[in-house]
Amino acid sequence: MSREVAVHVEGVSKKFCRQLRQSVVYAAADSARELLSLPIPRQRLRSGEFWAVRDAEFELYRGECLGLIGANGAGKSTVLKMLNGILRPDTGRIRLRGRVGALIEVGAGFHPMLTGRENVYVNGAILGMSQRELEKKFDSIVGFSGLSQEALDAPVKTYSSGMHVRLGFAVAAHSDPQILLVDEVLSVGDLEFVGRCRRYISQLLAGGAAIIFVTHRLHEVELMCERAMLMRDGEIVMQGPARSVVDTYRAGDEGADGARPLNATWGVEGGTAPHIKRLRVLDASGAEPETFEVGSWALLEIELERLGPDFEGELFFGLSCVDRRLVTAAAAVPWGTVARLAPQGTLRCRIRLMAIPDEYQLYVRVHGDREFDYLDQATSRSFQIVPGGKGAPYLPGGTRAEALLELHVDGE
């Protein structure tokens, strides 16, 4: 299957100046040169300037979701803004094929005095939608946002930040992007809404869109992206399969910004994070077998401790291939559901193992809603997935995943 390039970035750099006055002087000088068609010194740094992005090179294909991770100030947002055309690169070239949509700051341009309804039209126009298009999609936008009619007719200044994001995302989601740039927006809505956004993104991907996804919530990258890039001090230091890039970043060779377990932090804030005591992968008879047939259902038994009812976050499930350390499939369950279904601390779920025959491990993690990294992790014994009577696994598209994880939480 030939893969079509949607975004092509070659040798792209961008410099900034931290001193306000100096940057004004440079801007004025550059502008004067530009107006007079004189050459502008783009390749070298003047005093006070630094490279926010240096020699970025990458490609993005249709139907692909690329995760962009790195510490604060590594240049991730600058890359997105250049792709969006908000910033012009100082060197290099960016080629984009397809309508670009950006979820960089959803609801930018919402006027606080206008009602939600009026703002949908203004914001839609800013995002390049025509009046007719907006009228046709209006009900769908409102439906997606989940806002009530009364809320819709109230001025936006009365909205909570969550409502603001819901409406902004709903408008942006209806601009039919072929290339979507996402910057940290999913971390604001409640879990139900985040779930809806994730489904929307997978639908876009299935429809052949290309997505670049910037986030600090690393498990989201594992969940949604097959490939990831790691940035450090403006440079792309690693590109590859999402799991290995995330692992590299987590492993802490990122210096002070590397990930570390956050149990301690949570403890200080009162209460302790949920802890996974035991994780077992069972077959129908309740035994822990060493082999499963492709497509068969396994019973997952997770014993949890400290199920704080106030805890916000999710339980994350991943299936990984033992020697390749690649996440092959993943799923997540909001913590509220976990606490409701496993009041005694034991959560049972059924998981359908659809993967290319190999040796696998299941792992389960507790993710906080805001924390940078997971709070706790448990890994199952490894087991073999072997070809079985049910034939080869059905893998949609043939390219996106090597495996599928179908998760059913009992009682749900």
Place this chain on the structure above:
Amino acid sequence: MPHIADPALPGEVIYTPEGRPGIGALREMVSELWDSRELTWRLFLRDYSVRYRQTFLGYVWAVLPVVLTVGTFTWLNRMRVLPVAETELPYPVFVLLGTTVWQLFAGGLTAATQSLVGAGSLISKVKFPREVLVVSAFGQSLVDFAVRAVLVAAFFAAFGIAPAWTILAVPLALLPLCGLCLGISFFTALANGLVRDVGQMVPVVLTFWMFLTPVVYPLPSSGPAAMLRFVNPVAPFVVAARDLSTRGYLSEPVSYAAACGIGMVVFLLGWWGFHTVEPRLAERI
């Protein structure tokens, strides 16, 4: 500078450090402005509907300053504190016509200068042609102009003045003034983004400029002040609007034609400059 002539495929967008030179830039400017007409209209409607939403007096605010100006100058004139040469029109009508035209320019310039700075996160977070902000901010001044036209009609009726039929041509005659205003605004809006001094300076300059414009006095036909009609590009528009409203002909066709030319040139220069420089400046606003 070597511009890489690498044609974009259909539906492809290319971003490079260099802008598009020459005729390409002009074509791009026109097509961008045309493509964003709906957006301009939307933003205009937004500003329009928000403007007086939390006020009691609403559009009275468009008229009140003008009424006060007219009242003050009429009183000063009556009291012989500020005597001006005899005017053909009753003095209050004379001042009202002048102020209405002047405010179209001054109000538009003030609002449009603040348009980029006032757009907040829109500029740093969303991609769209920024010309739209300047144009839609200026549009508010057109609304005020329309509201004041009602006041002008009321004054004409009250003073029993029959307008010349050419009064209908006044909006058309003032188009080059709008061009002049937009051209200057393109420059000041960007400059204000860079250094906020510009936003502070514009009202100050406008105050002086008003007194150098025949708003509250007739343009003298001799003496050094007569030069104003050629030095101040706003002056001929004020004169022309009065002429078309009451006389039915242009008393100063030469200076008016010159001012129209200046207006168009300033507009094109400002627009081109804005388009060329904006991508580099927008990131600093």
